[in-house]
Amino acid sequence: MSLRVRRIGPACTIQDLGRTGYLDQGLSRSGAMDRDALYEGAALLGQDPEFAALEMGGLGGEFEAQTDTVVALTGAPMTAEIDGTRVVWNASHALGRGQRLKIGAVQKGVYGYLHVAGGVATEPFLGSRAAHLAAGIGRRVSDGDVLPVGEGRARPGWTIPVEDRFSGGVLRIVESFQSGLFDSATRERFAGTVFRRGARANRMGVQLESDGDGFAARGQLNILSEVIAVGDIQMTGAGDPFILLPECQTTGGYPRIATVLPCDLARAAQCPTGAEIRFRFVSLEEAVVAQSAAEAALARLSARKQPLVRDPAEIPDLLSYQLIGGAVSATDEGE
Amino acid sequence: MAGPEGFPVVRTVGIDGMLVTFADKMAEPANRAAIAFRDAVQAEGWPGVVETSTSLASAYLRFDLGMTSHRAIDDRLRELLQTRDWYDAPLPEGRKLWRIPTVYGTDLAPQLEEAAELAGLDVDTAVRRLSATRVRVLTIGFAPGQPYLGPLGAEFDIPRQTGLTPMVPSGALVLAISQFVLFANEAPTGWRHVGQTAFRCFRPDRKRKFVLSPGDEVLFESVSRTEYDRILARDTEGDGGAQVEEITA
Numbered sequence: 273m274s275l276r277v278r279r280i281g282p283a284c285t286i287q288d289l290g291r292t293g294y295l296d297q298g299l300s301r302s303g304a305m306d307r308d309a310l311y312e313g314a315a316l317l318g319q320d321p322e323f324a325a326l327e328m329g330g331l332g333g334e335f336e337a338q339t340d341t342v343v344a345l346t347g348a349p350m351t352a353e354i355d356g357t358r359v360v361w362n363a364s365h366a367l368g369r370g371q372r373l374k375i376g377a378v379q380k381g382v383y384g385y386l387h388v389a390g391g392v393a394t395e396p397f398l399g400s401r402a403a404h405l406a407a408g409i410g411r412r413v414s415d416g417d418v419l420p421v422g423e424g425r426a427r428p429g430w431t432i433p434v435e436d437r438f439s440g441g442v443l444r445i446v447e448s449f450q451s452g453l454f455d456s457a458t459r460e461r462f463a464g465t466v467f468r469r470g471a472r473a474n475r476m477g478v479q480l481e482s483d484g485d486g487f488a489a490r491g492q493l494n495i496l497s498e499v500i501a502v503g504d505i506q507m508t509g510a511g512d513p514f515i516l517l518p519e520c521q522t523t524g525g526y527p528r529i530a531t532v533l534p535c536d537l538a539r540a541a542q543c544p545t546g547a548e549i550r551f552r553f554v555s556l557e558e559a560v561v562a563q564s565a566a567e568a569a570l571a572r573l574s575a576r577k578q579p580l581v582r583d584p585a586e587i588p589d590l591l592s593y594q595l596i597g598g599a600v601s602a603t604d605e606g607e
Numbered sequence: 608m609a610g611p612e613g614f615p616v617v618r619t620v621g622i623d624g625m626l627v628t629f630a631d632k633m634a635e636p637a638n639r640a641a642i643a644f645r646d647a648v649q650a651e652g653w654p655g656v657v658e659t660s661t662s663l664a665s666a667y668l669r670f671d672l673g674m675t676s677h678r679a680i681d682d683r684l685r686e687l688l689q690t691r692d693w694y695d696a697p698l699p700e701g702r703k704l705w706r707i708p709t710v711y712g713t714d715l716a717p718q719l720e721e722a723a724e725l726a727g728l729d730v731d732t733a734v735r736r737l738s739a740t741r742v743r744v745l746t747i748g749f750a751p752g753q754p755y756l757g758p759l760g761a762e763f764d765i766p767r768q769t770g771l772t773p774m775v776p777s778g779a780l781v782l783a784i785s786q787f788v789l790f791a792n793e794a795p796t797g798w799r800h801v802g803q804t805a806f807r808c809f810r811p812d813r814k815r816k817f818v819l820s821p822g823d824e825v826l827f828e829s830v831s832r833t834e835y836d837r838i839l840a841r842d843t844e845g846d847g848g849a850q851v852e853e854i855t856a
Contacts (some may be wrong), residue, residue, distance in 0.1 A: 295667075296660035297817040298791070299751040352697075397811065407751045408792055409811060421808075449618035449626050496631060497748070497755070498665040499660065501621035508767070523662050523748035531621035559622045560672055564838070 273421040281331030288324040291400035302404035305541035309347035311333040313387030315573035316344035316364040323391025324401040332375025342389040342426040348381025366428040381438025381542035390424025437539040440547035445530035453489035475519035486511020489527040497525040503532035535566030628665040636694040637664040643696030699822040702854040711826040713804035725765040738829040752808035752817040757786035767797035774785040807845030
């Protein structure tokens with residue numbers, strides 16, 4: 273089985289949960305910017321969240337099934353149609369042999385995901401299929417590519433209600449080992465500041481902007497390069513914060529004021545340019561509890577699956593979050 | 608323990624990491640301590656530890672919150688710290704000495720003059736000293752397989768640039784604060800580009816993907832541009848003409 277890429281946007285890569293165990297070699301994890309989306313896709317297709325999917329930054333593409341299959345669409349909602357008929361996001365759909373799936377521009381958020389039953393089955397590198405462009409691992413998917421797909425069957429016609437994590441909002445943070453380099457007045461001002469996501473953003477990190485002074489650390493220029501955790505908020509020389517994302521460097525000399533909770537990182541990565549972000553310090557204990565709860569919720573996602581064939585009016589969550597334009601497509605019904 | 612005042616110190620990293628720091632300035636004993644302590648943590652095989660690494664003067668470990676706790680890891684780390692004087696630990700076994708042909712200056716490495724001037728040396732003296740200094744891999748980090756090496760002489764304790772060089776190529780040898788970094792991939796940098804090698808630190812297509820290890824030593828030996836071009840022309844492995852030998856003793 274394979275999926276033919278007829279046309280594709282400029283920021284699309286194959287991603288999975290990433291590659292762990294190579295930090296000591298200077299290789300960061302990489303993997304999906306929105307891990308929740310991988311779990312949602314896996315739940316919709318009834319498969320392993322470790323399966324790889326296509327991550328689409330800002331713009332999707334046009335895909336053709338080489339055999340009958342089932343796809344799921346998750347993450348930042350994008351316009352989508354199969355052979356000209358609109359289909360809903362956050363749902364699984366049958367894609368027959370020769371049918372065309374067209375995924376357009378993102379409507380909220382940044383990264384949308386296309387999952388296929390059986391998972392995208394490109395050759396793994398060091399245990400993962402995740403592209404890591406900064407490290408020179410993998411590459412952007414381009415026009416004409418044929419994506420290999422693993423063996424797998426799924427039933428189409430399911431949806432999962434999701435919270436809006438695509439419009440910025442509040443990110444919970446914990447103090448980390450360099451937080452003390454920032455005096456308490458600076459940390460308080462940081463927590464009280466409304467930031468906007470800046471224009472500089474990629475899979476390594478996103479820049480935040482604010483009015484007023486930057487946020488400088490004591491002795492900022494003489495700090496020894498130290499270990500970076502994904503989610504660290506790094507202050508550049510100008511005092512502008514950057515939230516570091518899964519493709520970030522593994523060590524760095526810029527001080528970090530705090531770390532975003534892993535369970536809030538998808539919200540950070542999905543925040544569109546100009547949207548507002550605020551930070552709230554939580555205790556380490558509170559963070560651990562929140563993270564465990566989030567992981568438990570991901571493990572139970574399948575229980576929240578709903579059949580798409582229901583009248584959408586009966587599904588309030590669906591109405592608030594899911595419907596992108598028009599009605600649920602009749603082509604999704606049944607197998 | 609023979610460390611600086613207030614060290615070693617154990618602190619949290621994000622929500623699932625711990626960092627044991629042996630100094631807040633680069634010093635050889637702290638670097639050795641970090642490497643040895645990290646190796647000891649690996650050897651302990653504590654349940655729930657997901658991965659470990661070192662930076663210049665710290666050892667890091669990340670753990671699974673579902674399998675262990677901050678409290679348990681913190682206790683174990685402090686206990687392990689007490690077992691010896693880590694600042695006195697030997698370097699890892701199986702270290703190698705690499706001789707990596709390097710073009711200093713020319714259009715390949717345009718900031719040699721600037722760096723020499725900041726070091727208060729004429730260019731020839733700077734090249735002679737840099738070329739003859741056996742530097743050690745202090746840590747691997749930032750990018751895959753990318754080494755931080757030192758120490759160079761105190762005259763090379765020059766600051767990073769205030770602005771960034773937009774891009775240096777893979778194999779670039781850059782200098783600041785008495786250290787070299789040998790770039791694994793092309794990248795922007797605040798360090799000064801003084802030499803160029805054809806050595807690839809990260810070889811994704813090879814069996815041995817990450818070439819250098821902490822504790823290895825390197826001589827960046829000066830070669831002419833002609834010699835460099837000749838090396839480049841016949842190099843298929845990304846070795847860049849490097850010679851390697853085991854360090855015994």
